[in-house]
Amino acid sequence: MYIKFCRTYGEDKKDEAKENLSSHLSVELEGEKDKQTEGNARLYRAGCLILTIICLVLLLLVIVLSMKLQSGSEVCPEREETAAAADKQNPSVAPTCDYEQCKSQFSNTEAHRCGCQQCADGWQMFGRTCFYLSTIRLNWDQSQRNCTARGGSLAVITSQGVQDFLTKKGNLKYWIGLRRDGDNWSWVSNSPMQERYWAEDVSSGDCGFLSSESPTEKNWNRASCQFFTYFICQVQI
Ligand SMILES: *[C@@H]1O[C@H](CO)[C@@H](O)[C@H](O)[C@H]1NC(C)=O
Ligand SMILES: *[C@@H]1O[C@H](CO)[C@@H](O)[C@H](O)[C@H]1NC(C)=O
Secondary structure, three states: OHHHHHHHHHHHHHHHHHHHHHHHHHHHHHHHHHHHHHHHHHHHHHHHHHHHHHHHHHHHHHHHHHHHHHHHHHHHHHHHHHHHHHHHHOOOEOOOOOHHHHHHHOOHHHOOHHHOOOEOOOOEEEOOEEEEEOOOOEOHHHHHHHHHHOOOEEOOOOOHHHHHHHHHHOOOEEEEEEEEEOOEEEEOOOOOOOOOOEOOOOOOOOEEEEEOOOOOOOOEEEEOOOOOEEEEEEEEO
16 A cells, blocks of 8 residues: 555656646747747837838938929929010020029029029020120120110120120120210119229220230220120120
C-alpha cells in the first residue's frame, strides 16, 4: 500500500512534471507567438506611419502647387486682356502683364513669369523702359512722330545708366528727345534736364542727337532739326 501510494505519488509527480513541462512549453510557444505578432504589428505601424508621412508631404505639395498655379492663372488671363487692349494702342510692348500687378504676385526673381517686363521684338529693355534704335533715317519731327506712332516718344535720357546703355547699343548718330526751346534745352517729356552729356565742340542747331561713336560722357550734339539721321524711341512699361 505504501509502495503503491509511493508509486502513485511518484507517478503523479511525474505526470505533474510532465504537465508542468508541457504547459511551460506551450506558454513559451505562446510567448513566442505573441512576440512575433507584436513584432509584426510594430512593423505595420512603422510602415503605416511612413506611408502617412509620405501622403501628407504629397498632399502639401499638391496644395502648394495648385495654389501657385491658381495665382498664376488668375493673374494672367485678366492681364492678358488688359495687355491685349494696351497692345493695340501700344505695339512696342510685347503682350505682357502689368508690371506692378505681377510684382505683387511674384517675387522679383520670378517676375519673368507671365511674360512680365518684356519688350517687343527689336526693342531693348533697360530698367522699365523699352528702347528702339531705328534702322531708318528721318528728320527730328518725323522721328518723334514715328516714335509716337509706336506708342512712345523719342528717348529721354535721365540717368547715366540709360546714357551708357544707349551708347553701347548703338553705333550711329541718333535723334533723342532733346530740343531747344528759346535759350533752354528740354526733353520731349518735359522732364527736367538732370544729366548732360554734351560734346566739347557742339555744332549749331535746335535738335539734339546722341553719337554712339563718341565716348559716353560727352556724345550729345546738336544739329538742324531738318537733318536726317537715325533715332531712338522709348516706351515705358
Ligand atoms: C516709321 O517710319 C517708317 C518709315 O517712314 C515707316 O515705314 C513705319 O511704318 C513708321 N512706323 C510707324 C509705327 O509709324
Ligand atoms: C529758360 O529757363 C529759365 C530758367 O531755367 C526760365 O526763366 C526761362 O523762362 C526759360 N526760357 C524759355 C524760353 O523757356
